[in-house]
Amino acid sequence: MEYTGKLMVLFLIILIGYLxxxxxxxxxxxxxxxxxxxxxxTLPLLILVSLNLPYEKALVDAMIQTGITAVIFTLVIILLxxxxxxxxxxxxxxxxxxxxxxxxxxxxxxxxxxxHMILGDxxxxxxxxxxxxxxxxMFSYGIFLLSGSxxxxxxxxxxxxxxxxxLALVAxxxxxxxxxxxxxxxxxxxxxxxxxxTALSMLxxxxxxxxxxxxxxxxxxxxxxxxxxxxxxxxxxxxxxxxDLGMNPMAWTISVIMIxxxxxxxxxxxxxxxxxxxxxxxxxxxxxxxxxxxxxxxxLKIMEVV
Numbered sequence: 001m002e003y004t005g006k007l008m009v010l011f012l013i014i015l016i017g018y019l020x021x022x023x024x025x026x027x028x029x030x031x032x033x034x035x036x037x038x039x040x041x042t043l044p045l046l047i048l049v050s051l052n053l054p055y056e057k058a059l060v061d062a063m064i065q066t067g068i069t070a071v072i073f074t075l076v077i078i079l080l081x082x083x084x085x086x087x088x089x090x091x092x093x094x095x096x097x098x099x100x101x102x103x104x105x106x107x108x109x110x111x112x113x114x115x116h117m118i119l120g121d122x123x124x125x126x127x128x129x130x131x132x133x134x135x136x137x138m139f140s141y142g143i144f145l146l147s148g149s150x151x152x153x154x155x156x157x158x159x160x161x162x163x164x165x166x167l168a169l170v171a172x173x174x175x176x177x178x179x180x181x182x183x184x185x186x187x188x189x190x191x192x193x194x195x196x197x198t199a200l201s202m203l204x205x206x207x208x209x210x211x212x213x214x215x216x217x218x219x220x221x222x223x224x225x226x227x228x229x230x231x232x233x234x235x236x237x238x239x240x241x242x243x244d245l246g247m248n249p250m251a252w253t254i255s256v257i258m259i260x261x262x263x264x265x266x267x268x269x270x271x272x273x274x275x276x277x278x279x280x281x282x283x284x285x286x287x288x289x290x291x292x293x294x295x296x297x298x299x300l301k302i303m304e305v306v
Contacts, residue, residue: 010113010202011293017206031207038200043112044168046194050116050124051172052187055179058248059122065251066126070133073238073259077103078141084229088222093275096146098222100271101263101284102230103145104138107131108165109205110261110289113198114296115254125176126254128169134258135166138266146274205289208265219280226263227287231295235260239302253303260299262288 020026053059081099090098105111107130115123175182182190239256247255263285272278 013199013202014206017203021207034204040164042194042197044164045190046197047128047168048172049190049194050121051176052182062248062251063129065248066129066254069255070130074137090222094280097271097281100142100145101267104264105261106264107134107258109201111258113201114257130258132169146270223287226284227291230288231292235299260296262292
């Protein structure tokens with residue numbers, strides 16, 4: 001199947017968002033409002049609708065395999081990032097940010113739309129499982145990594161219990177496993193609102209992206225290494241090492257996609273909060289998103305061959 005054209009549409013929406021902010025077609029608070037709309041309304045409803053599927057053992061098996069894969073992969077990449085960052089000529093804060101960007105991807109704003117495009121509702125279902133694992137680890141180990149202490153981990157962990165995305169995932173899983181369907185009008189209303197998630201997510205990425213022209217001397221190699229590892233070497237290594245393990249095809253496809261996405265947008269916000277400076281992460285996010293326009297279609301193309 002040809003995904004390049006569809007992906008170009010998604011990334012053109014990113015460009016629309018970026019230009020809209022650049023030429024001030026939207027107010028300064030627009031990015032925050034769009035992100036809140038996605039995280040609090042459209043994405044939770046999309047997840048609920050996507051989990052409103054007929055009960056199938058194959059889907060349950062795929063869910064379990066996706067969750068296990070997400071845990072194992074994230075733990076392995078945590079160890080790998082810790083080893084690879086040591087020789088890099090970066091300050092201590094930048095080293096912690098570099099590791100964070102390699103470990104955690106933009107599963108919310110890039111992963112969900114692409115998974116939905118390729119596998120439809122089951123794709124969102126499995127993406128949500130992968131996202132749950134990464135979110136829990138981001139707000140536990142990720143905060144410890146950036147701050148260098150456990151302070152704030154408990155509070156952030158408890159906040160996950162009130163997160164609409166997490167609540168939607170839990171509610172959807174309960175309904176799915178209990179084999180309870182949403183009433184027709186409710187499902188249709190949720191589907192109409194949830195379907196806006198893809199376009200809004202791409203728009204949000206464009207609105208959030210900023211490229212600082214500040215001093216970046218000495219950061220060229222670490223940033224280039226981040227792009228190559230995050231977008232090419234790590235997803236390719238996973239793809240090739242797991243293709244003959246007999247994984248559920250849906251679980252394997254979703255896992256490869258979620259591993260191949262660019263660095264997470266939240267890296268900048270959390271870096272500012274816990275290291276006091278997010279300029280390095282802003283550059284890393286900009287470049288990983290820019291080059292993912294080329295690398296994600298490449299990874300999808302290779303997946304069709306192997």
